[in-house]
Amino acid sequence: PLRGVIFDMDGVLTDTIEFHYQTWQRLADEEGIPFSRQANEALRGLSRRDSLLRILQGRVLPEATIQELLERKNRYFRSFIETMTADYLLPGVQVFLKDLREAGIKTAVASASQNVYIVIEKLGIASDIDVITNVYDVDRPKPAPDVFLYAAQQLGLGPEDCVVFEDAESGVEAARAAQMRVIGLGDAAQVGAADWVLPGLEGVRWHHIQAKLNPGV
Ligand code: BG6
Ligand code: MG
Numbered sequence: 001p002l003r004g005v006i007f008d009m010d011g012v013l014t015d016t017i018e019f020h021y022q023t024w025q026r027l028a029d030e031e032g033i034p035f036s037r038q039a040n041e042a043l044r045g046l047s048r049r050d051s052l053l054r055i056l057q058g059r060v061l062p063e064a065t066i067q068e069l070l071e072r073k074n075r076y077f078r079s080f081i082e083t084m085t086a087d088y089l090l091p092g093v094q095v096f097l098k099d100l101r102e103a104g105i106k107t108a109v110a111s112a113s114q115n116v117y118i119v120i121e122k123l124g125i126a127s128d129i130d131v132i133t134n135v136y137d138v139d140r141p142k143p144a145p146d147v148f149l150y151a152a153q154q155l156g157l158g159p160e161d162c163v164v165f166e167d168a169e170s171g172v173e174a175a176r177a178a179q180m181r182v183i184g185l186g187d188a189a190q191v192g193a194a195d196w197v198l199p200g201l202e203g204v205r206w207h208h209i210q211a212k213l214n215p216g217v
Contacts, residue, residue, distance in 0.1 A: 045168025
């Protein structure tokens, strides 16, 4: 039976997509590089560096310049994070976390974000999550399975015990590569390869997930 839930953070627990969009847009404008809200959608789930490389579209820059751009982007993003509160939790998250606690299900967050700890803290849900980890704890970023396997290990569970919640194609791919069940949240064009696609966590209860993924248990 399923015993653990591993959440992606951005786009699953909180809507930081807009913050990321605005900070990348500001950077792109400052550098005279074309960027758009639509281009930002394709960056969901990618690490900061991979996002920048996509935005640069093959422009070759010295490593020192790349580092400066990454740091500047994060400085802008941090000033948004400073303003974050529990109001930035996506609908249904608080209720679902409480439901998981009551059902005795272990919980982890496995994010591509270096800011995962501070964001979880700002959202006020640190005490509801058993394990917090990001791709910098492992060798390879999503779509490699590493961060999900590491999160499961930290929970003391096997891949078969866990279900992942993801909003990005690279994350769904990573969960499948880890041989975990995966619920895709949002746009089926992004998460269509998941075992089940839902619009979001609003109204979702653990018994729904169990009935869908473990019928008969
Ligand atoms: C992912 C987001 O979770 O984290 C991406 O979906 C973001 O949009 C990435 O670029 C890296 O985040 P950070 O906080 O390390 O810049
Ligand atoms: Mg995400």
